[in-house]
Structure formats: structure tokens, C-alpha cells
Amino acid sequence: GAVVSQHPSWVICKSGTSVKIECRSLDFQATTMFWYRQFPKQSLMLMATSNEGSKATYEQGVEKDKFLINHASLTLSTLTVTSAHPEDSSFYICSAPPGSVATEAFFGQGTRLTVV
Amino acid sequence: GENVEQHPSTLSVQEGDSAVIKCTYSDSASNYFPWYKQELGKGPQLIIDIRSNVGEKKDQRIAVTLNKTAKHFSLHITETQPEDSAVYFCAAIRGYSTLTFGKGTMLLVSP
Numbered sequence: 681g682a683v684v685s686q687h688p689s690w691v692i693c694k695s696g697t698s699v700k701i702e703c704r705s706l707d708f709q710a711t712t713m714f715w716y717r718q719f720p721k722q723s724l725m726l727m728a729t730s731n732e733g734s735k736a737t738y739e740q741g742v743e744k745d746k747f748l749i750n751h752a753s754l755t756l757s758t759l760t761v762t763s764a765h766p767e768d769s770s771f772y773i774c775s776a777p778p779g780s781v782a783t784e785a786f787f788g789q790g791t792r793l794t795v796v
Numbered sequence: 797g798e799n800v801e802q803h804p805s806t807l808s809v810q811e812g813d814s815a816v817i818k819c820t821y822s823d824s825a826s827n828y829f830p831w832y833k834q835e836l837g838k839g840p841q842l843i844i845d846i847r848s849n850v851g852e853k854k855d856q857r858i859a860v861t862l863n864k865t866a867k868h869f870s871l872h873i874t875e876t877q878p879e880d881s882a883v884y885f886c887a888a889i890r891g892y893s894t895l896t897f898g899k900g901t902m903l904l905v906s907p
Binding site: 722727771773775789 | 817830832837838839840841842845870871885894895
């Protein structure tokens, strides 16, 4: 099946610094990618929809200035957590639908962010 | 918007037994229903999916059934193995909108 690669798999950063997470579609082009956040023992919460060549669409309650999304190419979307604080510590996951069937989605491995 | 309910939240079975996880959805226009398996510290992995024009789909030990009238779909795992232990999520989607996930089921298969 389609492969989505996410990097890094884990990161520890100090409060106030920024962290960038990359999401790549390895064997297909993705005009749309999705970013999720997952707290322990909870389901995935959609944060934003990343659109290649245009602005991301954020879900209600998600600060767009806090979570910067860039989708500069058909195979790469990045999520930057700016001025990170301990409450931003979470598991961040991206997904991308392959081909023209936009309903299917394959997920990256996830990134465990710990802000100390 | 769409609402997906998933039950049970935890499920413990003995190795070799069958496991069934059920989901209901609210939007009758939803037409795609995937199931994901998530192991600890990893992203969700698509294990099986079904579209609204199909009532049942099977892949080896895994099967999914869909009842559009009742708006519910179920995951069936037969001959469970310890490596099946994980959290399973159902989801529903209509057309090209975003996925709506259930809250997940933690499946524990004891040897």
C-alpha cells in the first residue's frame, strides 16, 4: 500500500523553542495531507488540512499561529509547533490520501513531542 | 456533522477466540468505513475498509460487515493471536470530507 513517512519519530525540546515535523508521501503525490493530535488513550483529533500550494484549513480551536503548516510540494507537508510549551506535548500524526480516491488515508508513524 | 460511536472501549479475549468491535455512525450519506490498528507509539495502520455499496468484506482472519439501514458496521477478527493486541479505531467519511474516528477499542489477546 501507499507509504507515508513522518520525521522525527520523537523529539524533546525546551519551552519556548520551535519544532518542525515533516510528513512525506513516498510513492505517491498528495495534494492534501491531514495533521492529527492524539493524547494518551484517546482518539485522533484532526488539527488541520494541509493543501499543496495554498493555505491550510484549521479545525475550530486550533491556533494557526501556533501550529504552522506548510505544504510546499506534492510529497511534503510540515507542521511547526512554535514557542512550544509543556501542554503542547503530545503525539502528532499525519495522513495522506493516495491517488484520486480522496477517501482513503494512510498514516505516518507519528511524532512524540515532549516539551520540557 | 458525522458522529461515530465505538464499542467496547476494551476487549479481552483468549488466544484463538473471536473478537468483534462495533461502530455506529450518524450521517446516512457516509460511504466509506475504514478500520485502523494502532500499536503503542505508532501511527494507525489501515487493516480493512468497506464502501457503502458492499455489505461484507473479508481478508484472511479479518472481516468487516456494514448495515446501511441500521447505520452500523463491525470488525470481526477470528482465531485471535497475541500480536493482534492493539487499539483499533473505526472511522467514517462522506465523499471527500475528513475522517471521523471512533474513540477506539483496546484489544488484549491473552496466550
